[in-house]
Amino acid sequence: xKFAVIVFPGSxxxxxxxxxxxxxxxxxxxxxxxxxxxxxEYDGILLPGGFSYGDYLRSGAIxxxxxxxNEVVKAAEQGKPVLGVCNGFQILLESGLLPGAMQRNKGLKxxxxxxxLRVENDKTMFTSEYENGEEIMIPIAHGEGNYYCDExxxxxxxxxxxxxxxxxxxxxxxxxxxxxxxxxEKGNVLGMMxxxxxxxxxxxGSADGLKLxxxxxxxxxxxxxxxx
Numbered sequence: 001x002k003f004a005v006i007v008f009p010g011s012x013x014x015x016x017x018x019x020x021x022x023x024x025x026x027x028x029x030x031x032x033x034x035x036x037x038x039x040x041e042y043d044g045i046l047l048p049g050g051f052s053y054g055d056y057l058r059s060g061a062i063x064x065x066x067x068x069x070n071e072v073v074k075a076a077e078q079g080k081p082v083l084g085v086c087n088g089f090q091i092l093l094e095s096g097l098l099p100g101a102m103q104r105n106k107g108l109k110x111x112x113x114x115x116x117l118r119v120e121n122d123k124t125m126f127t128s129e130y131e132n133g134e135e136i137m138i139p140i141a142h143g144e145g146n147y148y149c150d151e152x153x154x155x156x157x158x159x160x161x162x163x164x165x166x167x168x169x170x171x172x173x174x175x176x177x178x179x180x181x182x183x184x185e186k187g188n189v190l191g192m193m194x195x196x197x198x199x200x201x202x203x204x205g206s207a208d209g210l211k212l213x214x215x216x217x218x219x220x221x222x223x224x225x226x227x228x
Contacts, residue, residue: 001220003029004042006072006088008063013049013086013195020197021046025213032068039071043224044081044216047072047088049141049195059102059144060090069095081125081216082189086142089181089191098184098191099157100149106174110143114205116168117180117194121161124183125219126190129211135168136208138194145193147175147182160185165192 005017014031021029032039039045052063063069069091076082076097084092092098105111114137119130130136149157154177157163165181173193181192196209 001027001043001217002041003027003044003046004032004039005029005046005048006034006036006068007031007048008034008050008052008066008091010052010054011048011050011087013197016195017046017048017085017197020200020210020213024200024210025217027217034063034066034068036068036071039068039075042075042080043220045072045075045083047082047084047091048197049086049088052087052091055087055144058090058094059087060092060094063087063091064094073097076184076186076189079186079188081219083126083212083216084189084191085195085197086145086193089193090144092189092191097189098182099153100147100182102144103146103148103174104144105142105146105172110141111145111172112139112141113172114139114199115170115172115194117165118168119164120166121164121183123161124164124187124190124215126183126212126215127164128218129215136211137199137206138196138209139198139205140172140194142173142193145173145175147179147193149176157182164190165194
């Protein structure tokens with residue numbers, strides 16, 4: 001399986017994502033600059049964290065207008081897995097690939113620590129290696145991770161089981177319904193504020209994030225790889 005790590009001016013978690021895929025997952029991966037106009041050769045698209053374009057206007061607001069986002073939308077429409085982490089999640093919201101918006105953390109401070117998450121849906125292409133209700137330890141590092149949507153959207157997310165991760169116990173940023181990650185209705189676009197790519201080895205304090213990437217590869221193999 002071949003992944004693209006999309007790099008915007010201001011991305012700072014692209015190397016972490018690259019390491020997770022190449023060194024821990026053992027899959028093919030390339031950096032792709034924000035002005036790219038074709039992603040056809042890639043099987044999975046990864047939008048890393050950071051501060052794209054300095055977070056001017058709003059986090060992700062400028063990045064969503066980059067050339068490459070037209071191709072990310074195309075890849076999503078084709079059913080390819082698209083993962084946006086932290087700033088990548090914000091970009092997915094700004095682009096309309098996921099519903100809702102991000103606000104400043106409830107304490108108006110940047111938060112950087114490892115937090116427990118609860119897996120709310122283990123039936124997605126991103127979570128098949130987990131069990132429903134499983135608690136995992138994943139780092140967060142953000143100042144605008146307070147997820148918000150209107151009541152109708154929240155009802156739809158709940159009804160369609162699109163809430164994939166919730167903060168377990170303490171809600172660090174005030175996110176609505178303790179939401180830490182959601183998928184689109186089709187189930188192939190995941191946005192999450194916590195950083196699974198920073199939890200792919202016990203040396204880093206947790207390897208719980210590696211299951212997410214293994215789930216993507218598992219789904220791809222079951223879908224596209226023919227075995228005799």
